Amino acid sequence: MAYRVPRRDGVGEETQVDPPSLLSPCPPGEGSSVTEGGDGGEGGVRRLQFHGGDLVWASRRYGLPPGRFLDFSSSVNPLGPPPAALRAARAALRRAAYYPDPFSGALRRELAAWLGIGPDLLTLGNGSTELIHHLVRCRSPRRVTVVSPAFSEYRRAAEAAGCEVEEFPLSPGDGFALPMDALVSAASRSEMTFFCNPASPSGKLYSRTELLSLLEACRDAGGLLVVDESFMGFCPDRDRERATMIHLAGEEGLVIISTFTKLFALAGLRGPGWLAGTRGLVGELEEKGFPWRVNVAAEAAARACLGDEGYLRKTRARVGAWREELARGLREAGPFRVFPGHANYLLLRLPVEGPQAVAVVEGMGRRGVLVRSCHDFSGLGEGFIRVAVRRRRENMRLLRLLRETWCEVSGRGPSRSAPVTRKVNGGPSWAS
Numbered sequence: 001m002a003y004r005v006p007r008r009d010g011v012g013e014e015t016q017v018d019p020p021s022l023l024s025p026c027p028p029g030e031g032s033s034v035t036e037g038g039d040g041g042e043g044g045v046r047r048l049q050f051h052g053g054d055l056v057w058a059s060r061r062y063g064l065p066p067g068r069f070l071d072f073s074s075s076v077n078p079l080g081p082p083p084a085a086l087r088a089a090r091a092a093l094r095r096a097a098y099y100p101d102p103f104s105g106a107l108r109r110e111l112a113a114w115l116g117i118g119p120d121l122l123t124l125g126n127g128s129t130e131l132i133h134h135l136v137r138c139r140s141p142r143r144v145t146v147v148s149p150a151f152s153e154y155r156r157a158a159e160a161a162g163c164e165v166e167e168f169p170l171s172p173g174d175g176f177a178l179p180m181d182a183l184v185s186a187a188s189r190s191e192m193t194f195f196c197n198p199a200s201p202s203g204k205l206y207s208r209t210e211l212l213s214l215l216e217a218c219r220d221a222g223g224l225l226v227v228d229e230s231f232m233g234f235c236p237d238r239d240r241e242r243a244t245m246i247h248l249a250g251e252e253g254l255v256i257i258s259t260f261t262k263l264f265a266l267a268g269l270r271g272p273g274w275l276a277g278t279r280g281l282v283g284e285l286e287e288k289g290f291p292w293r294v295n296v297a298a299e300a301a302a303r304a305c306l307g308d309e310g311y312l313r314k315t316r317a318r319v320g321a322w323r324e325e326l327a328r329g330l331r332e333a334g335p336f337r338v339f340p341g342h343a344n345y346l347l348l349r350l351p352v353e354g355p356q357a358v359a360v361v362e363g364m365g366r367r368g369v370l371v372r373s374c375h376d377f378s379g380l381g382e383g384f385i386r387v388a389v390r391r392r393r394e395n396m397r398l399l400r401l402l403r404e405t406w407c408e409v410s411g412r413g414p415s416r417s418a419p420v421t422r423k424v425n426g427g428p429s430w431a432s
């Protein structure tokens with residue numbers, strides 16, 4: 001597949017054919033997949049690589065047991081699940097032999113009350129990825145706009161449903177600002193527009209005022225604006241209040257998606273995802289969806305999370321402090337541009353003339369630390385890495401190993417001695 005991506009020197013675009021083969025030991029052109037078993041693995045299981053956090057894949061690639069990696073490539077709450085949620089999940093296993101409530105009524109009511117919206121505006125799924133796919137399949141829009149760089153499942157869901165996809169790339173050069181007129185015009189050409197807030201991987205938080213103009217454009221065109229707020233819960237109160245659209249749930253043209261897997265660190269349990277929309281849309285999704293989408297353990301864990309305000313306060317305070325400390329450390333660890341982030345991850349840009357993200361990711365992987373190359377995020381290209389914010393001690397280890405890796409792959413001395421220069425054309429450049 002060929003992509004138009006911004007050049008790493010920030011001047012214009014270039015064509016990138018197939019992502020580099022970092023995520024795939026198979027030859028370029030076969031896509032990001034690896035077959036387990038063909039090389040002495042587990043019986044010919046084809047493993048597709050789309051996301052960070054694949055510890056089984058990392059284990060096969062770097063030769064460490066999955067549990068030995070320090071994973072900064074997927075972004076979940078570094079505090080781990082609330083203990084009450086784990087207790088509730090364990091207790092729910094006593095009901096493992098019975099079907100769960102097909103439509104998760106109790107959780108729906110409690111979550112709706114927690115969000116301050118009506119339960120008939122909510123539907124739940126086995127993680128939010130499932131809901132993204134279900135929504136697109138149900139509505140089968142002719143054309144989908146994805147404001148990018150963004151979570152790849154928006155595009156995958158649209159392609160799987162046979163939609164035409166238009167990426168609307170935001171530029172790292174201007175801090176991923178929204179060129180509103182152009183965006184509104186792209187959104188009004190589609191029946192569905194995906195927007196993530198705070199965005200991943202950039203970490204930028206957009207104001208509700210900006211998104212309201214986009215909503216209006218989508219609505220005027222008879223389409224839907226799908227706002228993914230999966231990471232909104234990590235933002236402090238003041239930021240959430242100026243950005244979240246949840247209080248508008250039920251308004252025509254608006255869909256909000258979020259999940260328990262990130263904020264409450266229930267990714268492995270597939271902590272439920274949720275979708276809020278109009279009564280009509282939610283009814284349609286329920287009618288056309290599978291029953292039993294949320295298993296008994298995930299439902300029990302999620303209900304316990306909702307009662308744990310202390311955990312959320314602690315999450316926001318600690319993640320905010322750790323993120324700022326990590327951002328400072330990253331700026332000192334190498335000649336990296338660190339984008340200001342509002343969630344539990346940070347995006348770094350590598351200097352133009354240095355090694356590519358893939359080399360750094362590989363060097364870190366060999367040291368047992370996983371970070372996310374952003375080469376496969378549409379619109380970014382090969383010079384970007386995303387790292388999760390973890391606990392202070394883990395972040396310090398990341399910084400130490402990143403410094404070491406950078407020295408190794410760049411063949412340079414420690415980065416503190418590398419002064420920053422800027423090119424006349426505005427693209428960042430770094431003197432050795």
Ligand SMILES: Cc1ncc(COP(=O)(O)O)c(C=O)c1O
Nearest residue numbers: 127128129151200230259261273
């Ligand atoms: C922006 C965004 N939205 C949604 C998801 C899906 O999360 P889940 O299916 O675990 O709920 C992810 C996962 O990485 C994500 O990054």
